[in-house]
Amino acid sequence: MSHSANEAGGTGPSHRKGEIWFAVFMGLMGALAIYGALKVGIGWGAEGPKAGFFPFYLGLFIVIGSAINLLNAMREPETGKLFAEWSQLRQVVSVVIPTTAYVLAIPYLGVYVSSALLIAGFMKYFGQYSWLKSVVVAVVVPLLLFVTFEQWFLVPLPKGPVENWFGY
Amino acid sequence: MIEDIVNLFHGFAVVVQPYNLVLMVIGIVLGVIVGVLPGLGGANGIAILLPLTFSMSPTSAIIMLSCIYWGALFGGAITSILFNIPGEPWSVATTFDGHPMAQQGRAGEALTAAFTSSFVGALFAVIVITLVAPLVASFALRFGPAEIFAVYFLAFASFVGLSKEPPFKTIVAMMLGFALGAVGLDQMTGQLRLTFGFTEMLNGFDFLIAVIGLFGIGEILLTMEEGLSFKGKAAHIDPKVVWQTWKTLPRYWMLSLRSCLIGCWMGISPAGATPASFMSYGIAKRISKRGKNFGNGEIEGVIAPETAAHAAGTSALLPMIALGVPGSPTAAVLLGGLLIWGLQPGPLLFVEQKDFVWGLIASMYMGNIVGLLIVLTCVPVFAAILRIPFSVIAPVILVLCAIGAYTVHNSTFDVLMMVVFGILGYFMKKFNYPMAPMVLAIVLGDKAEESFRQSLLSSGGNLGVFFSNVLVSTIMILGIISAFWSVISNTWAKIRGKEATA
Numbered sequence: 330m331s332h333s334a335n336e337a338g339g340t341g342p343s344h345r346k347g348e349i350w351f352a353v354f355m356g357l358m359g360a361l362a363i364y365g366a367l368k369v370g371i372g373w374g375a376e377g378p379k380a381g382f383f384p385f386y387l388g389l390f391i392v393i394g395s396a397i398n399l400l401n402a403m404r405e406p407e408t409g410k411l412f413a414e415w416s417q418l419r420q421v422v423s424v425v426i427p428t429t430a431y432v433l434a435i436p437y438l439g440v441y442v443s444s445a446l447l448i449a450g451f452m453k454y455f456g457q458y459s460w461l462k463s464v465v466v467a468v469v470v471p472l473l474l475f476v477t478f479e480q481w482f483l484v485p486l487p488k489g490p491v492e493n494w495f496g497y
Numbered sequence: 498m499i500e501d502i503v504n505l506f507h508g509f510a511v512v513v514q515p516y517n518l519v520l521m522v523i524g525i526v527l528g529v530i531v532g533v534l535p536g537l538g539g540a541n542g543i544a545i546l547l548p549l550t551f552s553m554s555p556t557s558a559i560i561m562l563s564c565i566y567w568g569a570l571f572g573g574a575i576t577s578i579l580f581n582i583p584g585e586p587w588s589v590a591t592t593f594d595g596h597p598m599a600q601q602g603r604a605g606e607a608l609t610a611a612f613t614s615s616f617v618g619a620l621f622a623v624i625v626i627t628l629v630a631p632l633v634a635s636f637a638l639r640f641g642p643a644e645i646f647a648v649y650f651l652a653f654a655s656f657v658g659l660s661k662e663p664p665f666k667t668i669v670a671m672m673l674g675f676a677l678g679a680v681g682l683d684q685m686t687g688q689l690r691l692t693f694g695f696t697e698m699l700n701g702f703d704f705l706i707a708v709i710g711l712f713g714i715g716e717i718l719l720t721m722e723e724g725l726s727f728k729g730k731a732a733h734i735d736p737k738v739v740w741q742t743w744k745t746l747p748r749y750w751m752l753s754l755r756s757c758l759i760g761c762w763m764g765i766s767p768a769g770a771t772p773a774s775f776m777s778y779g780i781a782k783r784i785s786k787r788g789k790n791f792g793n794g795e796i797e798g799v800i801a802p803e804t805a806a807h808a809a810g811t812s813a814l815l816p817m818i819a820l821g822v823p824g825s826p827t828a829a830v831l832l833g834g835l836l837i838w839g840l841q842p843g844p845l846l847f848v849e850q851k852d853f854v855w856g857l858i859a860s861m862y863m864g865n866i867v868g869l870l871i872v873l874t875c876v877p878v879f880a881a882i883l884r885i886p887f888s889v890i891a892p893v894i895l896v897l898c899a900i901g902a903y904t905v906h907n908s909t910f911d912v913l914m915m916v917v918f919g920i921l922g923y924f925m926k927k928f929n930y931p932m933a934p935m936v937l938a939i940v941l942g943d944k945a946e947e948s949f950r951q952s953l954l955s956s957g958g959n960l961g962v963f964f965s966n967v968l969v970s971t972i973m974i975l976g977i978i979s980a981f982w983s984v985i986s987n988t989w990a991k992i993r994g995k996e997a998t999a
């Protein structure tokens with residue numbers, strides 16, 4: 330919780346600034362929707378309202394709503410409330426990066442091998458487990474998944490060179 | 498009416514088939530696990546497991562998935578009481594008195610009270626569904642596009658007026674959901690829109706990906722930020738404690754009834770289980786004779802939120818079954834399941850898919866009974882799951898989310914989108930933007946737009962079509978009232994406050 334962050338006395342980005350930037354981001358998404366809607370036409374065509382008719386007003390709502398959220402955030406005085414401490418953000422980023430790498434690796438290595446790598450890395454880095462324990466869990470979990478999905482429910486998942494090598 | 502009862506018994510006959518009973522037990526157990534683990538909730542738990550049901554018959558599939566939902570509702574209470582960590586947002590209010598009770602060594606009593614009141618709340622809501630849903634459905638069969646749009650309008654307007662988040666944040670989140678739902682092929686003109694030249698976006702964003710990302714990955718990121726360590730109270734329930742607690746419960750019938758009503762009301766209007774549990778707790782605290790002692794381990798403080806949360810969680814399925822408008826993200830995921838199994842959600846279900854609808858309703862009765870028995874007997878097992886360190890659980894949950902996202906369309910691009918939604922969900926949660934209306938908007942976007950454009954087409958572009966007869970005007974006006982509900986009730990309170998001082 331962000332409240333507890335204040336008591337700990339660490340430093341980090343301000344919550345108010347984050348709020349402002351997020352409102353700007355949402356507003357830009359709305360502008361994007363308006364731009365896309367204008368490209369396909371927002372008026373009245375042969376079959377009634379054109380494809381961009383609905384998205385245009387959605388975008389308009391997003392932009393107006395975000396503008397109000399932005400004003401509300403700017404009107405609020407800076408209370409020193411933190412978005413999160415830097416150390417906490419470091420934790421978050423250190424999950425986002427391996428997860429992204431994991432997801433990008435799936436098409437090349439297959440789900441099972443990349444999952445094993447993710448689990449082992451996570452346990453080693455965050456849990457300070459021994460290599461033995463990490464590797465055991467990292468092998469057993471994907472194996473269980475393999476049996477559940479491929480054998481039991483017959484749902485094929487992406488496979489890579491290792492599975493090919495085993496003949497799947 | 499008589500016909501409905503016959504159908505219901507037919508439904509029971511479907512549910513008690515051994516295969517379906519096994520699925521029910523599997524569903525409940527998975528559901529409790531999903532409810533206990535942080536980062537896995539009812540909505541994304543079901544979303545991840547949905548692909549496993551593609552090969553089942555729709556009735557068996559809905560039995561298993563709805564049982565996951567009941568299990569998740571039960572599971573939230575376990576972590577709240579024993580660990581002071583709400584496994585689900587709707588069990589936050591249960592921690593207020595449930596955890597103090599556990600600290601005083603009354604964990605068994607608190608758990609029994611929580612499970613039993615959950616059961617009572619759910620049962621009440623199922624009875625309401627049994628009686629009301631067929632009526633609503635037969636009424637709704639007469640709806641034209643304008644009325645259908647009005648119902649969507651009412652559902653989304655209630656979010657703006659009733660949710661505890663700032664109204665403009667709700668609007669932005671909701672509209673973004675609609676916009677994401679609009680990406681891709683336009684169903685009416687066959688034109689591509691908002692794809693900006695990316696072929697991956699031809700089919701738009703699937704809401705299941707959004708659910709898994711927002712609720713699954715987003716929740717893991719939040720948990721990592723908070724750096725959770727689980728320290729729990731030991732749990733075991735012996736039959737004597739259960740029996741003694743049950744003997745005291747009838748005393749609180751008034752409280753239960755009130756909580757049931759609050760829950761059903763909040764569940765049907767899409768405010769959801771979380772506000773229902775808080776509201777019920779708040780009112781109980783104000784009315785109870787022992788109100789001052791709330792927060793120090795008062796059994797009434799466990800009964801009130803649990804009853805309301807379950808009544809709300811269950812009755813959220815009413816509009817989903819009868820109108821095809823889900824009342825909660827979990828109901829939305831179930832609705833998505835219907836589409837995948839080839840069923841058309843909406844009032845016609847009651848006419849065309851009797852077996853399915855009544856099988857589902859019967860499984861709500863059975864599922865909650867089976868669920869109560871399972872959680873009462875297996876609490877220690879479920880509590881042990883939370884003792885597995887987060888550094889082991891987190892990557893496994895990430896893997897499950899990725900597999901769940903992949904299997905929706907067999908697309909690795911979807912898995913990447915899941916991570917993007919996860920990061921978005923993290924920021925939305927931090928800045929207090931509600932995710933439920935966004936998810937519902939992605940699900941219902943196409944249908945809402947279709948009914949809107951069809952209505953305009955029939956009226957030649959005149960917005961007056963939404964006020965052209967009594968029925969549609971009534972629904973629209975109800976919608977407008979609920980959109981401004983917080984404004985109206987605030988003004989009302991001010992006026993009354995002035996009268997009182999004058």
